[in-house]
Amino acid sequence: MRFEEEKKELIHRLKRVEGQVRGIQRMVEEDRYCVDILVQLSAINAALKKVGYNLLEDHTRGCVSHAVSNGDGDEAINELMKVIQQFSKS
Amino acid sequence: MRFEEEKKELIHRLKRVEGQVRGIQRMVEEDRYCVDILVQLSAINAALKKVGYNLLEDHTRGCVSHAVSNGDGDEAINELMKVIQQFSKS
Amino acid sequence: MRFEEEKKELIHRLKRVEGQVRGIQRMVEEDRYCVDILVQLSAINAALKKVGYNLLEDHTRGCVSHAVSNGDGDEAINELMKVIQQFSKS
Amino acid sequence: MRFEEEKKELIHRLKRVEGQVRGIQRMVEEDRYCVDILVQLSAINAALKKVGYNLLEDHTRGCVSHAVSNGDGDEAINELMKVIQQFSKS
Numbered sequence: 141m142r143f144e145e146e147k148k149e150l151i152h153r154l155k156r157v158e159g160q161v162r163g164i165q166r167m168v169e170e171d172r173y174c175v176d177i178l179v180q181l182s183a184i185n186a187a188l189k190k191v192g193y194n195l196l197e198d199h200t201r202g203c204v205s206h207a208v209s210n211g212d213g214d215e216a217i218n219e220l221m222k223v224i225q226q227f228s229k230s
Numbered sequence: 231m232r233f234e235e236e237k238k239e240l241i242h243r244l245k246r247v248e249g250q251v252r253g254i255q256r257m258v259e260e261d262r263y264c265v266d267i268l269v270q271l272s273a274i275n276a277a278l279k280k281v282g283y284n285l286l287e288d289h290t291r292g293c294v295s296h297a298v299s300n301g302d303g304d305e306a307i308n309e310l311m312k313v314i315q316q317f318s319k320s
Numbered sequence: 321m322r323f324e325e326e327k328k329e330l331i332h333r334l335k336r337v338e339g340q341v342r343g344i345q346r347m348v349e350e351d352r353y354c355v356d357i358l359v360q361l362s363a364i365n366a367a368l369k370k371v372g373y374n375l376l377e378d379h380t381r382g383c384v385s386h387a388v389s390n391g392d393g394d395e396a397i398n399e400l401m402k403v404i405q406q407f408s409k410s
Numbered sequence: 411m412r413f414e415e416e417k418k419e420l421i422h423r424l425k426r427v428e429g430q431v432r433g434i435q436r437m438v439e440e441d442r443y444c445v446d447i448l449v450q451l452s453a454i455n456a457a458l459k460k461v462g463y464n465l466l467e468d469h470t471r472g473c474v475s476h477a478v479s480n481g482d483g484d485e486a487i488n489e490l491m492k493v494i495q496q497f498s499k500s
Contacts, residue, residue: 147258147259147261150258151255151258151259154251154258155255157251158251158255161247161248161251165241165248168240168244169237174288174289175309175310178285178289178313178317179313179316181278181282181285181317182282182313182317182319182320184278185279185317186320188275188278189275191271192268192271192275193401193405195267195271196401196404197397199265199268200401201393201394203264208384208385208388208389209388209389213381214381217377217380217381219265221373221376221377225373226269227271227272228408230273230275230279283491283494286491286494287487290490291483291484294478295478303471303478304471307467310470311466311467311470314463314466314494314498318494330438331438334434334435334438335435337431338432341427341428344424345424345428348417348421348424349421354466354468354469354473358465358466358493358496358497359496361458361461361462361497361500362462362496362499362500365455365459365462365500366500368455372455375444375448378444379448399445403448403449403452406449410451410452410455
């Protein structure tokens with residue numbers, strides 16, 4: 141149940157981001173001030189980072205913990221470290 | 231003319247990002263593997279960063295340079311520095 | 321044994337960073353070109369990030385995995401997520 | 411005069427960072443808790459970022475503005491944009 145709630149919440153936030161991206165398209169079309177567009181882009185990136193850190197946490201609590209408990213954590217942690225670095229730099 | 235080209239290109243890239251965000255919604259709905267979703271999120275962030283750095287460059291070549299040439303650069307550079315930091319951290 | 325090797329390697333890299341920070345002090349004293357100093361600063365940050373991601377990996381393979389195996393992962397993962405976000409934003 | 415003040419302040423802050431890097435070496439030698447070391451690393455990165463953004467601002471107000479005023483801003487802005495991206499990603 142809790143899982144379904146989280147999925148809904150996640151999709152809700154992604155729909156909001158989708159709307160924000162469309163909003164930026166309009167700002168570009170209407171020749172709005174660059175700095176205002178950049179502030180909006182920053183807001184979208186921050187929202188996506190938040191979504192990403194939530195997913196990262198779910199993944200660590202779920203898949204990675206299961207793998208570790210089954211004495212099989214090495215590969216799961218390799219993959220986790222790789223995706224953390226990739227995501228942090230983006 | 232060149233300016234209209236750039237606007238078109240920018241909107242084209244934002245429409246692509248919009249499609250990618252919808253793609254992630256589908257991935258969440260289909261319970262796809264967290265790490266794959268995170269890799270996709272990283273790709274979107276990277277694309278938005280690229281859009282932002284392009285806007286930043288246009289803004290510096292345009293508005294900021296004009297202000298500087300008119301002996302009026304101080305405030306424009308203040309604003310530029312603020313948005314660079316906000317955007318970089320996002 | 322392997323642990324002592326890693327410690328040595330880590331301290332070796334931190335001593336190198338210390339030398340790089342002193343190098344930047346000299347560059348400032350000698351009024352070197354700002355952009356060259358910024359490139360050096362970027363190199364130091366990148367080196368420190370590398371040290372940090374190594375520590376993060378050791379910590380996840382060590383402390384966090386132990387806690388998870390002992391059915392006690394919740395708090396360890398909370399702490400891990402917090403430090404990942406703090407470190408990534410720095 | 412103001413310039414000499416800024417140089418002193420910059421070197422002062424870099425000396426502090428040097429001390430912090432030595433502090434982390436000690437923490438590693440004393441086998442301190444990984445998360446505490448990571449928090450300290452985050453603090454150093456944040457301090458270096460601050461130094462960098464200050465340099466970036468000085469450079470934009472100084473060299474870049476001069477170049478723009480002399481109708482010669484194109485190359486200076488190219489270089490600026492490159493170093494902003496390199497620094498932001500570090």
